[in-house]
Amino acid sequence: MDFLSSVFHLFFCNIGAFADLTTIGLLVLGCLIGTIFGALPGLTSTMSLALFTPLTFGLSSSQAIIFLIAIYTTAVFGGSISAVLINIPGTPGSIASTFDGYPMAQRGEAGRALGLAIISSALGGLFGMVILVLTAPLVAQVALKFCSWEYALLAIFGLTLIAYVSGESLLKGIIAGVLGLFLATIGQDPITAYPRFAFGTAELLGGIELIPILIGFFGMSEVLVQIDTGFVKNKVTQKISKLFSWIPDLKKVWKVLLRSSVVGTLVGAVPGTGGSIACVASYAIEKQISPNGDKFGTGIPEGIVAAAASNNATVGGALIPMLTLGIPGDPMTAVLIGALLFHGLVPGPLLFEENPDFISAIFLTLSIACIMIAVIGIVGAKPMAKVLQIPYSILLPVIMVLCMIGSYATNLSLFDVGVTVFFGVVGYFLRKVGFPLAPIIVGIILGPLFEDNIRRSLMISGGSFIPFCTRPFCLILIFLILLTVAFPYMRKWFRKRLGI
Numbered sequence: 406m407d408f409l410s411s412v413f414h415l416f417f418c419n420i421g422a423f424a425d426l427t428t429i430g431l432l433v434l435g436c437l438i439g440t441i442f443g444a445l446p447g448l449t450s451t452m453s454l455a456l457f458t459p460l461t462f463g464l465s466s467s468q469a470i471i472f473l474i475a476i477y478t479t480a481v482f483g484g485s486i487s488a489v490l491i492n493i494p495g496t497p498g499s500i501a502s503t504f505d506g507y508p509m510a511q512r513g514e515a516g517r518a519l520g521l522a523i524i525s526s527a528l529g530g531l532f533g534m535v536i537l538v539l540t541a542p543l544v545a546q547v548a549l550k551f552c553s554w555e556y557a558l559l560a561i562f563g564l565t566l567i568a569y570v571s572g573e574s575l576l577k578g579i580i581a582g583v584l585g586l587f588l589a590t591i592g593q594d595p596i597t598a599y600p601r602f603a604f605g606t607a608e609l610l611g612g613i614e615l616i617p618i619l620i621g622f623f624g625m626s627e628v629l630v631q632i633d634t635g636f637v638k639n640k641v642t643q644k645i646s647k648l649f650s651w652i653p654d655l656k657k658v659w660k661v662l663l664r665s666s667v668v669g670t671l672v673g674a675v676p677g678t679g680g681s682i683a684c685v686a687s688y689a690i691e692k693q694i695s696p697n698g699d700k701f702g703t704g705i706p707e708g709i710v711a712a713a714a715s716n717n718a719t720v721g722g723a724l725i726p727m728l729t730l731g732i733p734g735d736p737m738t739a740v741l742i743g744a745l746l747f748h749g750l751v752p753g754p755l756l757f758e759e760n761p762d763f764i765s766a767i768f769l770t771l772s773i774a775c776i777m778i779a780v781i782g783i784v785g786a787k788p789m790a791k792v793l794q795i796p797y798s799i800l801l802p803v804i805m806v807l808c809m810i811g812s813y814a815t816n817l818s819l820f821d822v823g824v825t826v827f828f829g830v831v832g833y834f835l836r837k838v839g840f841p842l843a844p845i846i847v848g849i850i851l852g853p854l855f856e857d858n859i860r861r862s863l864m865i866s867g868g869s870f871i872p873f874c875t876r877p878f879c880l881i882l883i884f885l886i887l888l889t890v891a892f893p894y895m896r897k898w899f900r901k902r903l904g905i
Contacts, residue, residue: 415757416538419765422467423773431468432770435475436777440785442476443483443496445795448804450480450496452627454740455619456804458747459811466748467766473744474767477737478530478720478774479781485522485713486786490515498716501684505701505708512704516786521654521706522713523782525662529714530775532666533673533721538768541757544729547878548754553858553865554872558882560855563732563847565889578844581835585848588613595857608820615743615849617812617824622842623736624808625829628801630836654706661691661710669715673722687715717778721771728752728764731854739846 422428435457442453453476461469484496489506502522509518551559564582591602592612603609655662665687672683691711692701701708726732731752733739745752750760757764812825832842866872873879 412538412542415542415761415765416768417765419467419762420769422471422762422766423769428468428471431464431472432475432773433777435472436479436774436781439476439479439481440483440486440778440781443480443499444486445483445800448800449623449627450477450484451623451736451740452804453480454737454744455616455623456807456811458740458744459616459620459814461744461748462814466745466750466760467763469744469748470763471766471770473741474770475774475777477741478717478771479778481717481720482523482526482530482713482778482782485526485716486519486782489518489522489709498684498719499712501688501712502709502716504688504712505704505706506712508702508704509709510704514704517654518704518709519786520783521709523779523786524655525665525710525713526717527775527779527782528662529666529669530717530720530778531772532663532714533670533718534768534771534775535721536670536674537721537724537771541725541729541764544725545754545757548729549758551754551878552876553861554876555878555882557855557858557862558873558879558886559730559732560851560858562882562886562889563851564855565886574839577840581840581842582844582848585845585850586852587848588618588845589849589852590856595853596860608818613824614816614821616747617821618828618849619740619743619846620808620812621825621828622832622845623740624804624811625825626832626836626842628805628808629829629833631797631801633833633837655710658706658710661695661707662714665691665711665714666718669718670722672715673719674725683715683719684712687711717775724767724771728756728767729754733847733850736843736846739843739850742850743846 423432438457439450439453442448443450454473457476458469458473461472464472481496481498484494484499485502485506488494488499488502489510492503492507494500494503506518506522509515564586589612591609593600593603593610600610668687668690669683672686688701688708688711691707692698695701695707697705697707723738727738727742731742733742742752750756750763808825808829809822812821813819835842862872863869873883
């Protein structure tokens, strides 16, 4: 009972912030921006977060996170709009929404398909939020007992997850991660303050700002890739009507909704996964256990609900390791960690102790944003279909200008603009040759955490590694690291043994 009352207090302790019209306006604006960026193929949710984080300069930390969480939550949903209407997932996590959403739309039932995707995303997101609220304080209490030894191993655990965000080539992922670790060493030594790789440049003494790197990698490089590929424009031909025809369907598939929300939350809570894995896993599970499994892919409600609910449920799950342990499991949470650091907040268990108002703002925003998904989706379905027809020849130059403004706003420095351009070009060429960008960001964020804590631990122990093998939490983390490294090989072995 005491736990539930403390959770209740943590959830509502900052509800007064939402009485401010500016805060409400930022939340609504964030929801609109996220939905549009998610719906437009090529403009990813990661790009939207990286692009708008510097524009929160001047806002309070609570207002900034309200704005960014609103973008994050609705961008994940927005990908389902283009998936249903034009068979192109706006975000990687909405890929399974094309399997049944588009066939249903082709039958002239675009409104029904879109309505199912909208309500499933909203309810799945609310489920993930409930799990986040109930479990995050518990995880944070355990993490409060961590010392430098545990944090060093936690950083290693995060770095081993590079294997899961590396795409098809593990080698390229490792190389990208090492590049991120190198970039993290630029600036002053954390112990002795000796300058490293600064090359006599004053701007590099404090290290390279994370936000310009994020904008360059995920904003400018995406624009360059779109220009290079010719950004073929897609037309929306489906007529959207009868958006509430999903109500009879939902009564029949509520069990699918619940199961998919559970799968999405659990998969999202595992660092290195994400919506793309969750939606495909949930879809595959429902196809196996459903009596209509042979009809999946032909445009049935179960397929749409399984994909959309699991996709948005990953948001609450992904925020658990990010807020409690400071581990970025995917590019979106990596950008959110950058946003927290930008506003002087360090993600981790101390956030729950020192900034309960901030945590409350995140919980409340996630709840309201899930409700806004239903409101914006149903009210704005037809206008959103028209947004998909914006010529990229107009849209991409606007995005490029926003990249420049966002990078300059970080420190009001033209040097940061140059950093954004440099990493935009580097990111473009890395993507051309198949190198993933997410491991670089993971390396940049976790590099300082590892270096600072491993050196502090060895100084305290006199150079001995014995405490790493004697402290209980260290042993648990070592087990998780070994399990993470061995899991891909174990999975291959089991598949080979089972003949699948």
